[in-house]
Amino acid sequence: MTLVDTPVITAGGPSLTQERRLVTAIPGPRSQELLARKAEAVASGVGLTLPISVVAAGGGVIVDADGNSLIDLGSGIAVTGVGNSAPRVVEAVTAQLHSFTHTCFTVSPYEGYVAVAEKLNELTPGDHVKRSALFNSGAEAVENAVKIARHFTKKQAVVAFDHAYHGRTNLTMGLTAKNIPYKSGFGPFASEVYRAPLSYPFRDGGLSGAEAAARAISVIEKQVGAENLAAIIIEPIQGEGGFIVPAAGFLPAIVEWCRANDVVFIADEVQTGFARTGAWFASEHEGIVPDLVVTAKGIAGGLPLSAVTGRAEIMDSAMAGGLGGTYGGNPLACAAALATIETYEEDRLIDRAREIGAVLIGRLNALRTADPRVGDVRGRGAMVAMELVDPASGAPDAALTSAVAAYAHANGVVVLTCGTYGNVIRFLPPLTISDELLIDGLSVVAEGLKHA
Missing domain, CATH: 3.90.1150.10 (Aspartate Aminotransferase, domain 1)
Structure with a gap:
């Protein structure tokens, strides 16, 4: 100093x-x-x-x-x-600023949005056919992921985990676990949101990942029922909840249960995504392939952008016009995202x-x-x-x-x-x-x- x-x-x-x-x-x-x-x-x-x-x-x-x-x-x-x-981000955003700042993609589309979707489809885990939709914030993307999962499965219930943080909007406050400062006095919250116990190795009393998953699945089956459950949403490493890394085997067991029960597995990679954990996405550390991946934060070098990327059959289930928003995939943010991804790769x-x-x-x-x-x-x-x-x-x-x-x-x-x-x-x-x-x-x- x-x-x-x-x-x-x-x-x-x-x-x-x-x-x-x-x-x-x-x-x-x-x-x-x-x-x-x-x-x-x-x-x-x-x-x-x-x-x-x-x-x-x-x-x-x-x-x-x-x-x-x-x-x-x-x-x-x-x-x-x-x-x-970052130099590439500054250059890309400046160039886009001189071209146009906004048209609303759902009114008159532009290449930047499509190019970002192509990169997300390429980089997120899994080699299946994917689609992406762009939004503004992590919470907005989480809401849309839940909306998409409900539309695809024709079911309503959603399970989040102890210590979770998924945002500050009404639905995402319901998904978020911590009361103060995120929830106190802001209810009532969205219905059909349930909570299951997480694998927390430091405070689990020695539970293995498989044992912690069995505990969570038991709670889900008894309190919600797979027949009612549209989606499970989880941060592969929890952020606001305390950077909790689940025990090895916990996440794969939850994914396997979701596959067997026609439940959409949503990975909230808002904080863990884009090189942060030493992989493009934290899901890669456990070898899991989510049905839907939610991204934001590190995606665009500081400009507001978020996304939902997932299996084509799930993402395409929403009706035309069912996804979108005035600023979602703003051209400046898309230019920043492409330059940001290039920086992660080249540097x-x-x-x-x-x-x-x-x-x-x-x-x-x-x-x-x-x-x-x-x-x-x-x-x-x-x-x-x-x-x-x-x-x-x-x-x-x-x-x-x-x-x-x-x-x-x-x-x-x-x-x-x-x-x-x-x-x-x-x-x-x-x-x-x-x-x-x-x-x-x-x-x-x-x-x-x-x-x-």
């Missing part, structure tokens, strides 16, 4: 100096001015993780209005996998995610060995978390987690917390981050653990 006296703001993107630099306390005076304006203009329900005013970002850093340069270990919640203002960012994962797992496991408050370290690729606990009881320690995160923020490192119990720190660095920045950021987190 460097400490300087005056703020120097440069252009965003990879041209930014890649260093942690503190000029002021966080928040600095210029950031405080924006926070005051936010309090007057923005609904208080729109919360903040870090009280800064961002003016530039790129590589592995975020720069605020006071000249502070913070290490980015959050990627805007797994969105900027290719880094902020070998899947390999880079694995390298980042090795650093994260190694450093965090060293912390776990030295400090019994680190109860678990888990994840894949550049999607890794540590769960903090009371070492005597193993109970979740949300207060410790908040204290460590606050220390990191004050010392120039962007980290995010998650988990049903609020006791998980997650690491989602851009895949463009250097090892030096990554190690510096993890060192600050370790310091925070010592100070807490």
